[in-house]
Amino acid sequence: MEKIRLATRESALALWQTEHVAARLREAHPGLEVELVPMTTRGDQVLDQPLAEIGGKGLFLKELEVAMLEGRADAAVHSLKDVPMELEGPFELAAVLERADPFDAFVSNQFASLEELPFGARVGTSSLRRQALLRAHRPDLKLLDLRGNVNTRLAKLDAGDYDAIVLACAGLERLGLGARIRERLQAPRFIPAAAQGAVAVECRQGDAATLALFAPLDHESTRLCTRAERAMTRLLGGSCRVPIAAYATLKGDRLSLEGLVGDAKTGQTVRGYASGPVAEPEKLGEQVADMLVARGADALLP
């Protein structure tokens, strides 16, 4: 293959991530021509309705997948967090790149940490997981919706619509906005969404030439951790309708996984933790999912 076309969304973050993949590809295959094919998805256009109601996270993939099926692109670059737990149709993940900071960021112009927020402060996030975790730690906060890309969210904070907002550290850092992070909300207190901070490449299932090109970009430890996180989330019926958090780490030949199911309205949370052999990430995901259900998570699930 002399040339490869990468489908991408048009947001600044998506373009950064795709340029990053392109640079890694050129490095691995000197002489390879890499072209970006930017496109808008329905998920980018519909900003006024809850994502869960207009079709969920798959909305950010559809147009990119159609481009691959029609031969207008060979692969698509995504935040793995936005990729449905079950890829639909004839697609597979060609690579999962090394994960950046997986945690959420507390961003505010006046307050240095979640703890320092005054009683009843206004915090912006539309993520049900972030809402549930914020409620669990600070039941007094006023949680307000906040959609749009990273720069839009920061502009709304700066305009005074919120006292603080919460978004992914990885997105801020990739856009050169790491200085806006006041506090990193780390595990086990604040558990991220499955695969947060990881970039993935999707291609047509069985497309051997494309799979071979991306193989050198795959990061084994990130792939293993995100397999466990995504398996747990999938088994709990994961979608953006329910707050589900999953965070795995790898030490030596053991994978550890922390899971959480919450209620965005009440801040009630159920937690689970287990570790297992590196060879069986899906089994570990299943173990923690079972543990969460045994501890009452099913009452919070649809």
Ligand SMILES: NCc1[nH]cc(CCC(=O)O)c1CC(=O)O
């Ligand atoms: N939901 C949108 C989204 N998808 C991926 C990221 C950040 C980058 C990443 O997690 O890899 C973001 C923004 C955010 O959650 O603040």
